[in-house]
Amino acid sequence: MTVAQKEPIIQFTQVNKVYENGTVGLKDIDLTIYPGEFVVVIGLSGAGKSTLMRSVNRLHDITSGDIQIGGRSITQAKGKELLSMRREIGMIFQNFNLVKRATVLRNVLTGRVGYYPTWKMLLGMFSAADKQKAYESLQRVELADKVYARADELSGGQQQRVSIARALTQEPRIILADEPIASLDPQTTHRVMDDLKKINEELGITVLINLHSVELAKEYGSRIVGIRAGHKVFDGPVASADDETIAAIYSGADTEKVGA
Amino acid sequence: MELSETHKLPARTHTGAWRRWVAGGLLVAVVLWAFTGMPALAIKPNAQRIGGAIIAGIFHPDWSYVYTGDGEDLVSTLLQTVAIAFAGTFISAIVSLPFAFWAARGKHKFWLVSRSGKFLLTAIRTFPEIVLALMFIKAVGPSAFAGVLAVGFHSVGMLAKLFSEAIENLDNGAGEAVTAAGGTHLDTTMLATIPQLLPEFVSNTLYRFELAIRSASILGIVGAGGVGTPLIFAISSRAWSRVGIILLGIVIMVTLVDFISGTVRKRLV
Amino acid sequence: MEMSEHTQPRPTPPAAPQLPKKPFAWERLAVTVLMIGGLVWSGVETQVNVGQFVANFGQFTQILAEMCRPDWSYVSYVVAPLIETIKMAVIGTAIGAGIAFPYAFLVSRNVVTNRFVTGLFRFILNIIRTIPDLLLAALFVAVVGIGPVAGIITLAIFTFGMVGKLFFEAVETIDEGPIEALRAAGANQWEIVRYAVVPQVMGFFVSYTLYAFEINVRASTVLGYVGAGGIGVFLQQNLGQFRYDRVSLMVLVIFAVVLVIDYVSSKTREALL
Numbered sequence: 001m002t003v004a005q006k007e008p009i010i011q012f013t014q015v016n017k018v019y020e021n022g023t024v025g026l027k028d029i030d031l032t033i034y035p036g037e038f039v040v041v042i043g044l045s046g047a048g049k050s051t052l053m054r055s056v057n058r059l060h061d062i063t064s065g066d067i068q069i070g071g072r073s074i075t076q077a078k079g080k081e082l083l084s085m086r087r088e089i090g091m092i093f094q095n096f097n098l099v100k101r102a103t104v105l106r107n108v109l110t111g112r113v114g115y116y117p118t119w120k121m122l123l124g125m126f127s128a129a130d131k132q133k134a135y136e137s138l139q140r141v142e143l144a145d146k147v148y149a150r151a152d153e154l155s156g157g158q159q160q161r162v163s164i165a166r167a168l169t170q171e172p173r174i175i176l177a178d179e180p181i182a183s184l185d186p187q188t189t190h191r192v193m194d195d196l197k198k199i200n201e202e203l204g205i206t207v208l209i210n211l212h213s214v215e216l217a218k219e220y221g222s223r224i225v226g227i228r229a230g231h232k233v234f235d236g237p238v239a240s241a242d243d244e245t246i247a248a249i250y251s252g253a254d255t256e257k258v259g260a
Numbered sequence: 261m262e263l264s265e266t267h268k269l270p271a272r273t274h275t276g277a278w279r280r281w282v283a284g285g286l287l288v289a290v291v292l293w294a295f296t297g298m299p300a301l302a303i304k305p306n307a308q309r310i311g312g313a314i315i316a317g318i319f320h321p322d323w324s325y326v327y328t329g330d331g332e333d334l335v336s337t338l339l340q341t342v343a344i345a346f347a348g349t350f351i352s353a354i355v356s357l358p359f360a361f362w363a364a365r366g367k368h369k370f371w372l373v374s375r376s377g378k379f380l381l382t383a384i385r386t387f388p389e390i391v392l393a394l395m396f397i398k399a400v401g402p403s404a405f406a407g408v409l410a411v412g413f414h415s416v417g418m419l420a421k422l423f424s425e426a427i428e429n430l431d432n433g434a435g436e437a438v439t440a441a442g443g444t445h446l447d448t449t450m451l452a453t454i455p456q457l458l459p460e461f462v463s464n465t466l467y468r469f470e471l472a473i474r475s476a477s478i479l480g481i482v483g484a485g486g487v488g489t490p491l492i493f494a495i496s497s498r499a500w501s502r503v504g505i506i507l508l509g510i511v512i513m514v515t516l517v518d519f520i521s522g523t524v525r526k527r528l529v
Numbered sequence: 530m531e532m533s534e535h536t537q538p539r540p541t542p543p544a545a546p547q548l549p550k551k552p553f554a555w556e557r558l559a560v561t562v563l564m565i566g567g568l569v570w571s572g573v574e575t576q577v578n579v580g581q582f583v584a585n586f587g588q589f590t591q592i593l594a595e596m597c598r599p600d601w602s603y604v605s606y607v608v609a610p611l612i613e614t615i616k617m618a619v620i621g622t623a624i625g626a627g628i629a630f631p632y633a634f635l636v637s638r639n640v641v642t643n644r645f646v647t648g649l650f651r652f653i654l655n656i657i658r659t660i661p662d663l664l665l666a667a668l669f670v671a672v673v674g675i676g677p678v679a680g681i682i683t684l685a686i687f688t689f690g691m692v693g694k695l696f697f698e699a700v701e702t703i704d705e706g707p708i709e710a711l712r713a714a715g716a717n718q719w720e721i722v723r724y725a726v727v728p729q730v731m732g733f734f735v736s737y738t739l740y741a742f743e744i745n746v747r748a749s750t751v752l753g754y755v756g757a758g759g760i761g762v763f764l765q766q767n768l769g770q771f772r773y774d775r776v777s778l779m780v781l782v783i784f785a786v787v788l789v790i791d792y793v794s795s796k797t798r799e800a801l802l
Contacts, residue, residue, distance in 0.1 A: 113443040118446045132547065135547075147548070148552060390764075399592075405578055474661040478664050507664075
């Protein structure tokens, strides 16, 4: 499906993360992701999946090591550079993280925040072109008719698709999805996953997602990364992740196995 | 209670019950103590007559006072009361904002910061509005403006506390989303924090307005404007039918304000 | 505004329709106009004069400066009226809550089914709740004379209004199951209240009464201002004589008492529940 190109889009080099209370979040992570991949991170709750996600766009700072986005180190980036790197990385959250009392349009426009100077945001000045862009993103997730509805009038699945539209409006090269379906019922789950897959295939946006469900990981992913207690214990194409490997990721047999 | 071996009803277990008895007994003792040494539980001999006169006055209100056009009538002073409450609450809502962020937990690395903010707000709340009104009268003269300042100052103590609680309870997911999209700290405040807090703030402010209406209608007792001034004059000159109409006016005004504000608050949440 | 900088290909969906116009938000406009209008009107009506306030701010800071040096020697004069204030609050709360208890059942629709009765008594309760406490105090001073009795009556009525409202709302939201069960067992209205309603709401009653007591302690400190007994009498005297050092001492003492009372009250609540 995806031909691995030469230039990696995300590159972790010896990344460690230790929290202030001493908990180890990530341990010696090396991970290389190429443009257009659909990478699913699996592992137990608390294994460090979320930490991995959040270190990509530096919502969490790492303790040591380096993370590069498109060849530029986000770990070293400061001030404006960090902000401009972040706007190339869309993010989708477990709890949608919408402003519930604002309109859908306003929420989707939020994705453009990185393209404006702060004083314009103080006045809420979004350009007509960006509003149109936001509307087009909503069409992509088939929620155009809800554009002026308040976010809290929508169902959970619809809210998550609004947050996908928000990430799309950002025109990112990467989308991070942190447990995007954990708060949803099975039917809406597929809807959301289909949208993400479509975005990955049609727009070529790289998707890094963490999931609880192994079935969904196999159904949608092109590659699986297994995390256990902060360590990367598996990394390989979906096809190479057999039941035994999966069981090892979730249980704790200490067989480090890195697939082809 | 557990079932015992025979068919006899087991005695009630008393663990914990004694605490209630002690607390209850103390409560009764405190009430009894309060009655001791109350020096003058005596009532003025003509109380019954005056009471009767007031009730008669309430049922025969002085309708002519409702509107005279000289600015001292009931409608004018009631409107002034509403204005005092409105202006005072509005000003305090704005002044409260920085105090609320100061006092909100979790915004600062040092707990002392929010603790000191909370302490200051409690201290402000302790100042009775009447005392504040007299202090402001000293500064700006006996006027409705002094009433506005008194209501406004006192309200800061309560509103900033309510606001800071709203800030503490804020779910900051939306803010995280703005940060992830490349927003600055200020962007996060404008696009996520404020839109989420605003309805809560408006609701708290309206609630405070309901209380301010009651305060504003008594501040006139010390000369800080509003309907309190004619009321205290009417009481001291024993014009009971005028007291009656003023009471009626206050009841109607407060009921109306409560109703309108309550309706808006219900729609907000 | 410059557009995207990177060269990510982004095919637009075919024939993207234009963003429809936003429906006009009448409600928001109305609220904004009302707010601004209200602010302007209230500012004019109360003759808000910021310039005057700023000009005379020196006066105010002078008062504050005097307040920063409380007259500690005055403490001994304050103790007796302070105790009287607390006694007033205790008696007023006890009487008010005592009346509110049966009254709340009278206005609860799940206890008294007659809509006329509940409606009438609710109306009375609501009217009582609209009257500010100092106003009641001024009236009762006129009736019974200067002294703590007027304060006690005021606090009793104030407590009645507050506890009555909170308590009947608690009564109305109780679990209906036990009521049905007793009714099915042939209990009359009194037995239902005694065995199905009261046990469910007693905790609320205690809690609300203690809450009312906390508020009454605060309120009772100013009632003396209109002659209704307690420390407020002294507050009025010293304010009249511009003895701000004594005023600030009294505010400090009141503050301390309020803190202690709040603490004791919350401990009592824990012990009783």
